Amino acid sequence: xxxxxxxxxxxIKTRGQHVTLRCSPISGHKSVSWYQQVLxxxxxxxxxxxxxxxxxxxxxxxxxxxxxxxxxxxxxxxNALLLGDSALYLCASSSSGTEQFFGPGTRLTVL
Amino acid sequence: xxxVEQDPGxxxxxxxxxxxxxxxxxxxxxxxxxxYRQYSRKGPxxxxxxxxxxxxxDGRFTAQVDKSSKxxxxxxxxxxxxxxATYLCATEKGGSxxxxxYFGRGTQLTVWP
Numbered sequence: 001x002x003x004x005x006x007x008x009x010x011x012i013k014t015r016g017q018h019v020t021l022r023c024s025p026i027s028g029h030k031s032v033s034w035y036q037q038v039l040x041x042x043x044x045x046x047x048x049x050x051x052x053x054x055x056x057x058x059x060x061x062x063x064x065x066x067x068x069x070x071x072x073x074x075x076x077x078x079n080a081l082l083l084g085d086s087a088l089y090l091c092a093s094s095s096s097g098t099e100q101f102f103g104p105g106t107r108l109t110v111l
Numbered sequence: 112x113x114x115v116e117q118d119p120g121x122x123x124x125x126x127x128x129x130x131x132x133x134x135x136x137x138x139x140x141x142x143x144x145x146x147y148r149q150y151s152r153k154g155p156x157x158x159x160x161x162x163x164x165x166x167x168x169d170g171r172f173t174a175q176v177d178k179s180s181k182x183x184x185x186x187x188x189x190x191x192x193x194x195x196a197t198y199l200c201a202t203e204k205g206g207s208x209x210x211x212x213y214f215g216r217g218t219q220l221t222v223w224p
Contacts, residue, residue, distance in 0.1 A: 004154075006154075031210055033210055033211070033212075035212075040119070040216070040217075041216050041217075042115075042117070042199050042201075042214030042215050042216045042217050043155065043199070043212070043214050044214070045211050045212060045213070048210045048211060050210070055210060056210065056211045058211070088152075090154055090155070092212075094210060096209075098143065098160075098203075098209065098210075099145075099157060099160050100157070100210065100212060101157060102147070102154040102155045102156070102157075103154050104153055104154045105153070105154045107152070
C-alpha cells in the first residue's frame with residue numbers, strides 16, 4: 001500500500017513569495033495533519049483536518065492556511081514567506097486521529 | 112517550559128549494546144505516547160504507540176510509560192548500525208485535541224560496528 005505522499009520534495013522561494021504544499025494521505029485515512037520541523041527540533045503542529053473540517057490549529061500566524069479536499073488530500077499554503085519559514089514541512093495521516101503516519105516531507109528554503 | 116523534554120544527545124554506542132532513550136512531559140492530560148524514528152532528511156516513522164502506563168514490546172524495541180512520574184522510555188536491545196537515526200518521542204492528549212502531537216526535540220543515536 002502507498003504511504004503518505006507529499007509534493008514537491010524540495011522548494012526554494014524568496015522572501016515575500018507564496019508557497020503551496022500538497023499531501024495525499026494513506027488510502028482510507030480521513031485525517032490529515034501538518035507539522036513544521038526546523039533543523040534540530042521536533043515537529044511542531046500547524047493544522048489538523050478531519051473530514052474536510054479544521055479540527056485544530058497550532059500557534060502559527062494567519063499567513064499559514066490549509067484545506068482538505070473531498071478525496072481527503074490536503075494543501076498547506078504559506079503567504080508572505082519569511083526566512084524563518086525555512087523548514088521541513090511534514091504531513092501525517094490517520095484513520096481516526098490516533099496513530100499518525102508521516103510522509104517524507106517537503107523541504108522549503110526561503111532566501 | 113516545553114511540553115515534552117528530550118535530551119538531544121548525541122548518543123553513540125557499539126553494535127549489540129542496549130540503548131535507553133528517555134523523555135519527560137509536563138502535562139498530566141497526555142494520554143497517548145509514541146516513539147518515532149527519523150533518518151536524516153526523511154519523515155518520521157512510527158515505531159511504538161502506547162496508551163497509558165505500562166510496557167509494550169515489539170521485537171527489539173520496548174516502550175515504557177510511567178504516568179506517575181511523567182516519564183517515557185524506549186529501549187533498543189541488540190542495537191544495529193541500521194538503528195542509527197534520530198528518535199523522537201511524542202505525546203497526545205486525546206479528546207477534542209486528538210491528533211495534535213507534541214514532540215520532543217529528538218535524540219540523535221549512532222550505533223557503530
